[in-house]
Amino acid sequence: MSCDLTRSALHGYFDGELSAASNADFKRHLQHCSDCVLELATQEFVRDSLQRAPVYAFAPDSLKQRVRAHLRSGVRTDASPQRLIWQWLAAAAALLVVALLVWRVVPNVHDDDDYQAGLAAGIVDAHVRSLQPGHLTNVDSADQHTVKAWFDGKVDFVFPVRDFTNDGFSLLGGRLDIVQGRTVAVLAYARSGHVVNVFIWSTREPEESARAGARLGYQWVAWQKGNMEFCAVSDAAPAELEQLHRLFAG
Amino acid sequence: MSDLDPEDGLRFERLVLPHVDAAFNFARWLLRSRADAEDVAQEALLRACRFFRGFQGGDARAWLLQIVRNTCYSWLEKNRPRESMVEFDEELHQQPLATPESIAMAVEGRERLTRALETLPSRYRELLVLRELEGCSYKEIAAITSIPLGTVMSSLSRARRQLHCALVNPGCKEAIA
Numbered sequence: 001m002s003c004d005l006t007r008s009a010l011h012g013y014f015d016g017e018l019s020a021a022s023n024a025d026f027k028r029h030l031q032h033c034s035d036c037v038l039e040l041a042t043q044e045f046v047r048d049s050l051q052r053a054p055v056y057a058f059a060p061d062s063l064k065q066r067v068r069a070h071l072r073s074g075v076r077t078d079a080s081p082q083r084l085i086w087q088w089l090a091a092a093a094a095l096l097v098v099a100l101l102v103w104r105v106v107p108n109v110h111d112d113d114d115y116q117a118g119l120a121a122g123i124v125d126a127h128v129r130s131l132q133p134g135h136l137t138n139v140d141s142a143d144q145h146t147v148k149a150w151f152d153g154k155v156d157f158v159f160p161v162r163d164f165t166n167d168g169f170s171l172l173g174g175r176l177d178i179v180q181g182r183t184v185a186v187l188a189y190a191r192s193g194h195v196v197n198v199f200i201w202s203t204r205e206p207e208e209s210a211r212a213g214a215r216l217g218y219q220w221v222a223w224q225k226g227n228m229e230f231c232a233v234s235d236a237a238p239a240e241l242e243q244l245h246r247l248f249a250g
Numbered sequence: 251m252s253d254l255d256p257e258d259g260l261r262f263e264r265l266v267l268p269h270v271d272a273a274f275n276f277a278r279w280l281l282r283s284r285a286d287a288e289d290v291a292q293e294a295l296l297r298a299c300r301f302f303r304g305f306q307g308g309d310a311r312a313w314l315l316q317i318v319r320n321t322c323y324s325w326l327e328k329n330r331p332r333e334s335m336v337e338f339d340e341e342l343h344q345q346p347l348a349t350p351e352s353i354a355m356a357v358e359g360r361e362r363l364t365r366a367l368e369t370l371p372s373r374y375r376e377l378l379v380l381r382e383l384e385g386c387s388y389k390e391i392a393a394i395t396s397i398p399l400g401t402v403m404s405s406l407s408r409a410r411r412q413l414h415c416a417l418v419n420p421g422c423k424e425a426i427a
Contacts, residue, residue: 011407015381017388043410046417050382053360055367059274063288067270067295071259 003035010036014043030138034154037138037176038183045178048129062087116211119222119231122179124215126186127197127233130177136188136195137173147174147187155185157202159228164189164247169196189244194236196244203229210245212238221245254299262302265310270295272311272384273318279379280322282368286329294321312390319376319394326372366416374409381406 005026012018013026030036130136139150148161154176163171172188172195182201189196203224210223221241222231230248232241254262273294278287294317305313367375376395380386391406392399 007407007411008404011410012403015388015403015406017403042414046410046414047382050363050378053363055360055364056271056383057275057278057284057287059270059291060288063274063292063295064267064270066292067267067299068263070296070299071254071262 003033003039005029005033005036006039010039010043014040031150034176037154040138041176041178041183044129044135048125052125060087060091116213119180120213120215120220123199123220123231123233124218126177126179126184126199127218128216130175130186130188130197131195136175138175140173142171142173144171147171150174151185155183157185157228159185159200160248161187162248164244167243167247168192169244169247191234191236191240191244194234194240196232196234196236196241198244198248199231199233201229202227205229212241214238223249225249254302258302262299265305266295266298266302266314269311269314273314275383276315276318276376276379277322279367279375279383280319280372281326286325290322290325291318293325294318297321309390309393311384312386312393315380315384315386315394362417366413369416370409370412374405374412377402377406377409378413 009018009022009026009029013023018026026036030040139147141147141150142163142165144161144163151159151161151174161171161174163169165171169189169191172190174188175186177184177186177199179199179201184199184201187198187200189198204227205224207224210221212219212221214220218233218235219238219241220231220233221238221244222229223245224230225248230245232244234241270291274287274291277291277294278284281287281290294314298314298317301317367378370378377391377397380391380394386394388399388402391397391402397405
């Protein structure tokens with residue numbers, strides 16, 4: 001990484017804190033700086049991980065109650081050490097109950113095909129991330145040549161960029177994203193009000209037949225062609241993703 | 251005795267109490283301990299009660315977090331004097347960025363994120379907590395931490411690079427100490 005802006009303006013842009021003019025300048029810069037595009041994708045990924053981890057520490061109810069009690073009665077509210085121990089024991093017991101419930105109730109996705117499940121989760125997360133304002137594309141263009149040229153030198157594989165407006169899938173543009181530690185190319189399409197992301201990366205795996213699934217209400221269809229792996233994700237109907245798969249295959 | 255008359259008490263409940271989670275979370279990350287955070291956040295909230303008459307209105311969360319921060323740093327100075335005074339490491343500024351791939355592998359799981367955040371000097375950690383967990387604007391961050399508004403962006407940039415470094419290379423903290 002050598003672009004100086006990865007250490008300055010990029011953060012203001014990422015945080016939505018640039019002035020309108022600087023924001024437009026940085027957007028233009030993103031059109032041709034792969035350092036910044038990649039760094040932005042990394043920042044989004046880390047922020048997303050922090051927010052989903054979850055590492056936010058919510059206040060224990062006992063704290064809220066003590067402050068309320070202080071407000072209402074004016075009585076001193078220091079917790080005695082003994083009371084704290086009981087609170088901790090109660091909290092530990094509650095956690096144990098929750099842990100047991102989760103263990104019993106939540107189906108264990110790791111049992112069957114860990115890799116597939118992890119990949120689907122990573123792709124759906126990336127899809128959801130992309131739906132936040134301003135995150136869908138690094139290059140906005142319905143022109144397949146413009147989008148293809150943008151990817152030159154940013155990924156180390158070549159793939160077809162095609163607009164399927166005549167078949168109801170309009171190319172919106174492309175971006176780089178990160179899925180399971182891999183830099184992937186993404187083409188974004190609009191399909192009658194739905195956004196469809198097609199994730200593309202190179203693979204050396206032997207060719208498999210297409211697979212499909214759903215997660216958190218999003219559908220995905222994955223297929224291979226040549227040395228490329230494709231995965232289309234959307235909240236559109238599964239049949240529509242299947243249609244896009246056929247368009248790519250055709 | 252409560253420090254507020256009933257009317258101010260209600261106002262405090264309405265304006266400040268919704269931010270008890272923010273106060274606790276901020277204290278937990280500054281002190282790196284839930285148990286200490288519970289005590290210190292409570293102390294800060296009681297202080298906020300005392301100072302509430304001086305609150306002119308405006309951003310109650312930023313006002314409260316400022317008090318939480320002061321209370322935490324005073325507590326750290328008293329109870330863990332070696333820890334509170336770690337300065338920024340400018341040399342790290344020169345280090346190359348971690349690659350996206352290595353970052354992506356490293357953020358799997360909450361423990362690793364927690365540990366990486368905890369290895370950062372508190373001046374970096376507080377910026378990340380305010381921005382990424384609390385969603386504070388640069389203006390609010392400047393108000394809470396007393397960093398000049400003009401340097402919030404570059405400080406965040408350093409904090410983020412430091413976090414990435416700690417994520418991919420747990421030995422990174424040696425570069426800070």
